[in-house]
Amino acid sequence: MSRAKPPDPKLQALRNLGVLNPRPSAVQDELFIDSDFFDRRDLVQVRYEMVRRVHNDGRPVTETAASFGVSRPTYYKLSESFEREGITGLLPRKRGPKGAHKLRIEVIEMLQAARVRDPTLDSASLAQLAQQRFGVEVHPRTIERALLRQEKKHR
Numbered sequence: 483m484s485r486a487k488p489p490d491p492k493l494q495a496l497r498n499l500g501v502l503n504p505r506p507s508a509v510q511d512e513l514f515i516d517s518d519f520f521d522r523r524d525l526v527q528v529r530y531e532m533v534r535r536v537h538n539d540g541r542p543v544t545e546t547a548a549s550f551g552v553s554r555p556t557y558y559k560l561s562e563s564f565e566r567e568g569i570t571g572l573l574p575r576k577r578g579p580k581g582a583h584k585l586r587i588e589v590i591e592m593l594q595a596a597r598v599r600d601p602t603l604d605s606a607s608l609a610q611l612a613q614q615r616f617g618v619e620v621h622p623r624t625i626e627r628a629l630l631r632q633e634k635k636h637r
Contacts, residue, residue, distance in 0.1 A: 493523060500574060501525045508551025511535070529572040532557065533564050584618045585628045592616075593625060594632065 496502040502523060503509070509522035513531060522528060532550040535541045536557070547557040563571030592615060593608050603611075605622035612620050 492521070496523055496525075503528055505551055509549075510551065511546075511549040525574060526569065526572050529560050530564075530569065533561050533572070536561065584620050585612075585624065589616050589618060589620075590628055590632055593629065597629070 493502070503525040506522040509528055511531065514520045514522045514528070520527065520531065528550060532546055532552070535546045535550075536543055543554055543557055547554050550557075552560075560572060565571075589612055593612060596608060596611055597603050605625045608625050609620050609622045612618050612625070
């Protein structure tokens, strides 16, 4: 009878930190083949070694990007990030907007004031008000969440 393998602590740590490589099998560089030190599951290590291969070893970008399982544009973005930020530039980043780009503070303040004046206003009415006053189209649920966040901040 075979026993279940114990959980891999490094795998769990990489997953918890958000740096687990989603495509480890795409990494075909010789450093990562049959190595106890180089771990293709470690996204930051893979990215660092890829940038180092080009910068220090003088390897061609096209060949290197392919052997690390990424596109040339991805290589160039990572290389630029590394030059600008060091190792932290190789960390994965969340995509999309980095904050409330429609519901600026002045919009939220106006919506709060409108609700104070008329507590019966629902979020759909507030969305219409934001459209009329600021020209921003916002989903009613987004307004509800924004007002709740503001309420929590001021408790």
